[in-house]
Amino acid sequence: MTTEAQALDGVxxxxxxxxxxxxxxxxxxxxxxxxxxxxAGVSKRSLYQRFPSKDHLIAAYLPRATDxxxxxxxxxxxxxxxxxxxxxxxxxxxxxxxHQPDFRGCPVLNATAEIPDVGHPMRGIAVSYKDRLQGYFxxxxxxxxxxxxxxxxxxxxxxxxxxxxxxSVRDQxxxxxxxxxxxxxxxxxxxxxxx
Amino acid sequence: MTTEAQALDGVxxxxxxxxxxxxxxxxxxxxxxxxxxxxAGVSKRSLYQRFPSKDHLIAAYLPRATDxxxxxxxxxxxxxxxxxxxxxxxxxxxxxxxHQPDFRGCPVLNATAEIPDVGHPMRGIAVSYKDRLQGYFxxxxxxxxxxxxxxxxxxxxxxxxxxxxxxSVRDQxxxxxxxxxxxxxxxxxxxxxxx
Numbered sequence: 356m357t358t359e360a361q362a363l364d365g366v367x368x369x370x371x372x373x374x375x376x377x378x379x380x381x382x383x384x385x386x387x388x389x390x391x392x393x394x395a396g397v398s399k400r401s402l403y404q405r406f407p408s409k410d411h412l413i414a415a416y417l418p419r420a421t422d423x424x425x426x427x428x429x430x431x432x433x434x435x436x437x438x439x440x441x442x443x444x445x446x447x448x449x450x451x452x453x454h455q456p457d458f459r460g461c462p463v464l465n466a467t468a469e470i471p472d473v474g475h476p477m478r479g480i481a482v483s484y485k486d487r488l489q490g491y492f493x494x495x496x497x498x499x500x501x502x503x504x505x506x507x508x509x510x511x512x513x514x515x516x517x518x519x520x521x522x523s524v525r526d527q528x529x530x531x532x533x534x535x536x537x538x539x540x541x542x543x544x545x546x547x548x549x550x
Numbered sequence: 551m552t553t554e555a556q557a558l559d560g561v562x563x564x565x566x567x568x569x570x571x572x573x574x575x576x577x578x579x580x581x582x583x584x585x586x587x588x589x590a591g592v593s594k595r596s597l598y599q600r601f602p603s604k605d606h607l608i609a610a611y612l613p614r615a616t617d618x619x620x621x622x623x624x625x626x627x628x629x630x631x632x633x634x635x636x637x638x639x640x641x642x643x644x645x646x647x648x649h650q651p652d653f654r655g656c657p658v659l660n661a662t663a664e665i666p667d668v669g670h671p672m673r674g675i676a677v678s679y680k681d682r683l684q685g686y687f688x689x690x691x692x693x694x695x696x697x698x699x700x701x702x703x704x705x706x707x708x709x710x711x712x713x714x715x716x717x718s719v720r721d722q723x724x725x726x727x728x729x730x731x732x733x734x735x736x737x738x739x740x741x742x743x744x745x
Contacts, residue, residue, distance in 0.1 A: 382666050384579030459666065464715050468663030471577050471654065473721045485719050509727040510734070516719075517712025520659050524680050524711075526668045532704040536735070539705070543734045 367405045369395040374416040375423075379459050383413060383469045413466070414476040420462035421484045428452065429491060438498035439541055440549045442511065445492075446537040449515070453522050453529040460523035464516060488512060501544040510540050562600045564590040569611040570618075574654050578608060578664045608661070609671040615657035616679045623647065624686060633693035634736055635744045637706065640687075641732040644710065648717050648724040655718035659711060683707060696739040705735050 373395035377386040388409050392402045406412040430436055430444045452458060459465065463481045470477065493508035501507045518533040538548055568590035572581040583604050587597045601607040625631055625639045647653060654660065658676045665672065688703035696702045713728040733743055 380666065382579060382664060384577060384664065460663075463719060465663045465666075467719045468655075468660045469577060469579065471575065478721070481719050485716075506727055506730065509725060510731045513712035513716045513728065513731065514708060515712070516715040517708035517710070520663075520711040520715050521680075521708045524658060524662045524676050526673070530704060532701055533708065535701065536705045536708065539738045540731070540734060543738060 366395075366397050366401050369397055370402050370405060370412070371415060371419055374412055375420055378413075378416055379420065379457075379462065379465075383466060388412070410476055413470070414480060417462065417466055417477050417480045418484075421480075424462055425484075425488070429488075437549060438495040439546050442492060442495045442499070442541065443534065443537055443549065445488075445515070446518070446534045449518060450529045450531070450533055453527075458522075458528075461516070461519040464519055465523075485512065485516075488515065496544070496546070499541070499546045501541070501546050503544060507540060507544050507546075511537060514540070561590075561592050561596050564592055565597050565600060565607070566610060566614055568592075569607055570615055573608075573611055573661075574615065574652075574657065578661060583607070605671055608665070609675060612657065612661055612672050612675045613679075616675075619657055620679075620683070624683075632744060633690040634741050637687060637690045637694070637736065638729065638732055638744065640683075640710070641713070641729045644713060645724045645726070645728055648722075653717075653723075656711070656714040659714055660718075680707065680711075683710065691739070691741070694736070694741045696736070696741050698739060702735060702739050702741075706732060709735070 370391060373391050374386075377391060377394060388402065389399065391412065392399045395402070402412075406415060428445055428448045430441050430448075434441065434444070436444055463484050466477055467481050472478075489508050489512040492511040493504050496504035496507040496511075514533070514536050518529050522529045542548060565586060568586050569581075572586060572589060583597065584594065586607065587594045590597070597607075601610060623640055623643045625636050625643075629636070629639070631639055658679050661672055662676050667673075684703050684707040687706040688699050691699035691702040691706075709728070709731050713724050717724045737743060
């Protein structure tokens with residue numbers, strides 16, 4: 356990589372980091388591009404060279420925010436957990452994460468609530484992230500021998516979203532019932548539960 | 551009521567109706583007070599006499615939007631349904647409602663996602679509405695003989711929120727699994743289910 360290309364990436368990086376912080380803490384609609392450029396320490400001209408519009412910036416921000424959000428929620432491949440254990444760990448980790456003071460819920464849900472326009476470029480990204488988590492649940496549900504892995508995955512995805520919304524309305528850490536609900540749904544499908 | 555008071559109420563009414571329409575379709579943050587006054591056909595001076603700030607308007611809008619949203623979801627007292635049937639009807643009605651073209655999900659979840667500030671005056675209203683639905687679930691769960699009505703109510707409230715969020719990310723009517731999940735959670739607590 357040439358020095359010029361590195362400098363270009365550095366600007367892009369600073370802009371995206373500033374967007375991650377500002378969009379999460381102030382909301383997407385309440386954050387102007389002016390403020391992003393100011394916090395990033397980047398001229399508006401440089402910013403618009405990388406992100407021709409705020410919509411481009413939102414579409415670039417969302418995968419980064421969501422990757423960070425899912426990081427630590429989905430257990431590592433070598434975690435040694437059973438398939439059922441992996442599913443339950445997602446919910447246990449979500450509960451733990453909700454105790455962090457900077458917890459702001461799911462960036463995908465927050466972005467779609469802020470941007471009702473279903474034609475917005477970030478919509479496809481939002482759906483693909485939700486599908487990714489549901490796909491993970493489905494694969495683990497199959498491996499765990501669930502009676503109807505498709506249904507179970509949909510149920511778990513819904514409880515996950517519900518827990519996020521539940522927590523952000525109340526501005527409280529998630530209750531233990533999140534984990535208990537996942538256990539109940541697994542058990543109802545004949546999945547053997549870890550202790 | 552004097553004619554003057556009626557006129558005052560008429561203005562308030564038009565402003566709140568315009569806010570209901572605009573906040574739902576465009577989002578709260580993307581809707582300026584100027585546009586609300588324009589659509590309501592009310593001068594900005596008259597608007598600010600009733601709602602000194604946009605935050606006042608949001609706080610007045612939310613109960614109205616939420617009452618409408620819950621209307622038709624919670625079955626009537628004389629519905630003839632059992633307690634378990636009432637709980638299931640909330641989820642069945644939610645699924646039906648999600649097929650309407652103007653369905654925009656839960657106004658409380660949308661408002662809290664748009665306004666991250668936990669000190670905002672609408673926050674208390676948001677929590678009280680969520681508590682009201684959860685309280686309804688708890689009362690019915692008790693009447694239906696659930697093993698742990700408190701837990702069941704929390705689970706149902708979470709599935710309800712999850713269904714709303716699930717549907718609004720995907721911009722699709724809710725899947726049948728919403729109702730199936732409620733049935734599974736009731737059955738797991740020993741509640742006898744209607745056919």
